[in-house]
Amino acid sequence: MLFEIEAPLIAEGARAGQFVMLRVDKKGERIPLTVVKKDRKRGVITIIFQEAGKTTKKLASLKKGDEISDLTGPLGRQTSFGKAGKVVFVGGGVGVAEILPVIEYAKAHENSITAIIGARTKNFVILEKEIKDAVGAVTVTTDDGTHGRKGFVTDSLKEMLDREKFDLCYCVGPDIMMRAVSNLTKGYGLKTLVSLDANMVDATGMCGTCRVTVGGEIKFTCVDGPEFDGHRVDWDEFLTRQKRFEREEKRSLEKYNHHCGCNKGPGPGQ
Numbered sequence: 001m002l003f004e005i006e007a008p009l010i011a012e013g014a015r016a017g018q019f020v021m022l023r024v025d026k027k028g029e030r031i032p033l034t035v036v037k038k039d040r041k042r043g044v045i046t047i048i049f050q051e052a053g054k055t056t057k058k059l060a061s062l063k064k065g066d067e068i069s070d071l072t073g074p075l076g077r078q079t080s081f082g083k084a085g086k087v088v089f090v091g092g093g094v095g096v097a098e099i100l101p102v103i104e105y106a107k108a109h110e111n112s113i114t115a116i117i118g119a120r121t122k123n124f125v126i127l128e129k130e131i132k133d134a135v136g137a138v139t140v141t142t143d144d145g146t147h148g149r150k151g152f153v154t155d156s157l158k159e160m161l162d163r164e165k166f167d168l169c170y171c172v173g174p175d176i177m178m179r180a181v182s183n184l185t186k187g188y189g190l191k192t193l194v195s196l197d198a199n200m201v202d203a204t205g206m207c208g209t210c211r212v213t214v215g216g217e218i219k220f221t222c223v224d225g226p227e228f229d230g231h232r233v234d235w236d237e238f239l240t241r242q243k244r245f246e247r248e249e250k251r252s253l254e255k256y257n258h259h260c261g262c263n264k265g266p267g268p269g270q
Helices: 010-014 054-060 097-106 128-135 153-163 175-188 237-242 246-262
Strands: 002-006 019-023 032-036 037-039 043-046 068-073 085-092 111-121 138-142 168-172 192-195 211-214 217-220 225-227
Touching: 010 037, 010 043, 010 068, 019 043, 032 043, 032 097, 054 246, 085 097, 097 111, 097 128, 097 168, 097 192, 111 128, 111 153, 128 138, 138 153, 153 175, 168 175, 175 192, 175 237, 211 225, 211 237, 211 246
Parallel strands: 085 111, 085 168, 111 138, 168 192
Antiparallel strands: 002 043, 019 032, 019 068, 037 043, 192 225, 211 217
């Protein structure tokens, strides 16, 4: 789903790599979402999300003109790698939305850009045209081969790394994908930045929910990230922490589906 939200102060201040914290209503939870686009003249920001849990389903049910209870941002550290050289961007699923503003940042800093985007199936591929317009050429992969190349983004990335040299890899997508990309690039000695979508509560560094270990040091995704060196992230710990609330999330979604009569599964993030 793609939403435009009137938020002039956030539109004015948001930079590539940053996010907002959103709460649909007073009884809802807060969730982090990337600022994909911003229009300062109109005072509008764009977010893209997938209906995966109770909160995103409630958000998707809003109509044009509806209000969101709370919206805070911009949050997190902005992208700052500057002129790195040859950069390969790897996006998976809804993570493709997160690499778009960073691609635009990389272009503004005169980097050479290559992009690979992937999804489970054709219906889940998002922003292909926008990425192509920004980069010129993009490799698209789907797990089932219904669009682009059949396989995973790591397959295409390995082929690229075998034939040419890059200075930086920037990766956003499912946690498992980011770990796989980081493990792959580590073998090539390619610096890799990942943007973590950690569970968050207050997003000010107070609660510790988004804690992640990077290079043996405790960091907080909300204030120290969301971008980190993928080779230094303790992925085993991070993936374990991401599952802490699975049971509660499942119960909440089941209760919401029963209440609203909507038992449709997650749809594509577009």
